[in-house]
Every structure is written in C-alpha cells, then in structure tokens.
Amino acid sequence: MNYILKVSGEAPVTATNGSDDAAALEDALASGDADNVSAKALLAAGISLAQTEADNCKATLATIYPAGVEHSVFPDRSAYMVSTSSRNLPLHAAGNNGSALVYSWIGDKEDGTRYAVLGTNVFSFTTANTDLKASTLNLLRWLLKRVGSADILHEKLTLLVPGYWDRASLSDWFAANGLSHQWTVSSDLALLNSGAFDLYLGDINRDVAEMRQAFGKGKPVLVFNNWYEPAEETLAEFGLSWSWYGGYRRRFFLSGRPVRPIFQY
Incomplete structure (x- = not known):
C-alpha cells in the first residue's frame, strides 16, 4: 500500500x-x-x-538580500545546522567542495510567529558584523513583519535581551556600523509574562523555556551560536539538528531554492 x-x-x-x-x-x-x-x-x-x-524561498530571501549576494567570513566554530522542518529556509550558507552547508536558518511557527537561528554571532564577530549589516537589518525587519523600507531603528521598539554579553554584542553592532536607534534594550525577564516587548534576542544556549515563552506571546525570536554546541532540545524547538563546526571559509547566501544539506566529519 x-x-x-x-x-x-x-x-x-x-x-x-x-x-x-x-x-x-x-x-x-x-x-x-x-x-x-x-x-x-x-x-x-x-x-x-x-x-x-x-x-517561496526565493521571494522571502529577496526581501533580506534585495541587492543580491553578500559575502563575509564567519569565525571558527560557527555552527552548521540541518533543517528537519519544511518551514525553514536557509539564510547563511557556504560552498565546500561542491556541497552546500547551511549555518543559519529562518522560519515560522504554525501561528506565523517568525524566528531566526544564526550559526554565529553576527552582532559582534568581525568582519561579519559589518559585512552583513544590510541583511541583518533586513532580517530584523522580516522578523518584525515590517516592509523593506521601514525605518525600524527609529521605531520605539522593546527588545528583550536577557544576557549581559548579548546586550554588549548588540551595542557593539550599533557602534561598528555607526547606527543610532530609539529601541529599549531590556534584560527584564518579567516581560516574558507581560508580553510587553517586540522581539526576543540572545545566545541559543540560554534556557529554551525563555524562547518558548516568547513564542507563546506571539513574539519573534532571534538566537545565535557563540561558541558551544547548542542543546538538542533547543534546536528541536526550531526544527533543526546539529551538524558540525566550521570556520574561516568564504560564506555566502545561496539563493533560489531551499537547501537541505547533511554534513558530517
């Protein structure tokens, strides 16, 4: 049958x-x-x-990369991840001996709440933090469901960033790119109960319960890998599984079709 x-x-x-x-x-x-x-x-x-x-993949990623491919170099121990969900699209990818390896994914929950899981910290690691300035801003617009021309930096948004070093990374990104903003960047976890914030941002190795609470309030989530292998339970929340580390190879956005690579050393 x-x-x-x-x-x-x-x-x-x-x-x-x-x-x-x-x-x-x-x-x-x-x-x-x-x-x-x-x-x-x-x-x-x-x-x-x-x-x-x-x-759908091409149209979505065209909103993040309207000018075409962006190039950068990710640092050592950037994470390769494999998607286990048809709801995910590749965001940052690299070519390696003819294979496509995906570092970062974007997607949405069944209720339409959006998320991004990045294989490295694009806010603090040089030169990715400046090379990918335009696409990172567009990623934030996409997560917030804003049009590409929206001046989100001067909207009065509240970002919930519980981790001290994650807030420092975001501050570094503003400074490195000469950006000003009118955002409130808060560490107050009580916001997870009230829902009085616009986006959750932080290290992927924070407690997955925080991310689930954000999703429960219908808030977008952006998490990134800094160094250590992410927890299996956390990756599963985003329909992802661990692949391996990579670093110091040329990175590029791979457009046109969904990519489902499986890569193991």
Whole structure:
C-alpha cells in the first residue's frame, strides 16, 4: 500500500492531470492512502509542491538580500545546522567542495510567529558584523513583519535581551556600523509574562523555556551560536539538528531554492 503525508503548514498539493487525479489526491491527503493516485499525478504534485517551496524561498530571501549576494567570513566554530522542518529556509550558507552547508536558518511557527537561528554571532564577530549589516537589518525587519523600507531603528521598539554579553554584542553592532536607534534594550525577564516587548534576542544556549515563552506571546525570536554546541532540545524547538563546526571559509547566501544539506566529519 502507498501512503501520502501532508505536513501541517505546507503549501497545498495540486495535480495538473485532470479532475479525476485532483479528486484522488484530495482523497489521499484526507485518508493517507495513495493507492488510487496515479504515479504521474503523484510526480506532478511533487513537482508542483517543490516549485511552490522554491518560489517561496526565493521571494522571502529577496526581501533580506534585495541587492543580491553578500559575502563575509564567519569565525571558527560557527555552527552548521540541518533543517528537519519544511518551514525553514536557509539564510547563511557556504560552498565546500561542491556541497552546500547551511549555518543559519529562518522560519515560522504554525501561528506565523517568525524566528531566526544564526550559526554565529553576527552582532559582534568581525568582519561579519559589518559585512552583513544590510541583511541583518533586513532580517530584523522580516522578523518584525515590517516592509523593506521601514525605518525600524527609529521605531520605539522593546527588545528583550536577557544576557549581559548579548546586550554588549548588540551595542557593539550599533557602534561598528555607526547606527543610532530609539529601541529599549531590556534584560527584564518579567516581560516574558507581560508580553510587553517586540522581539526576543540572545545566545541559543540560554534556557529554551525563555524562547518558548516568547513564542507563546506571539513574539519573534532571534538566537545565535557563540561558541558551544547548542542543546538538542533547543534546536528541536526550531526544527533543526546539529551538524558540525566550521570556520574561516568564504560564506555566502545561496539563493533560489531551499537547501537541505547533511554534513558530517
């Protein structure tokens, strides 16, 4: 018996082979039994879904990289991560002997709340903190669901950044890029209960319960890897798993299609 699985939140699967195949596909999605769907229809549906995901990836990342590819060098022990969720898109990637290795991912929860998991601290590590200035600003706009022209630095936003060194990293980023802002950068964890903040930002090795509380309030989350391997439970919260460390290779954004690399030493 053949089975078909539809994951919640995925784009709809469509058939182009006529109403009979389309009806059979709908029945298969409802029942999980694909015995009555032709191989041709399944192939067409798979191609359609892949194209929809590729188009979504390209459109989303074009808002973060409107001027095209940005280049930088990530520091040693930057983290490679593998996505286990169709809701994730690659943000920072590198080429290594013909393989694509992904360092950073963006995605959203089922309720639409957005997140970013970065393989390195783009706020403090040179030269990534200045090389990626434009895309980091656009990433923040995307997380906050602002248009690309929004002057978010002069919005009266509250960022919850509980960690002292994470607040220092953000301050370093403003200084390195000559940026001024009107944000309130708070360490007050009581905001997780009130929801009186706009974005949670911090080291990925902070308590995952903080991130879950932020998601529970419908607030976007941006976390980054500084040095140590992230906890498996934390990565799972974002539909990711650990791959390995990398460093001092040329980094670039890989556009056009979702990337699902698996890389192990």
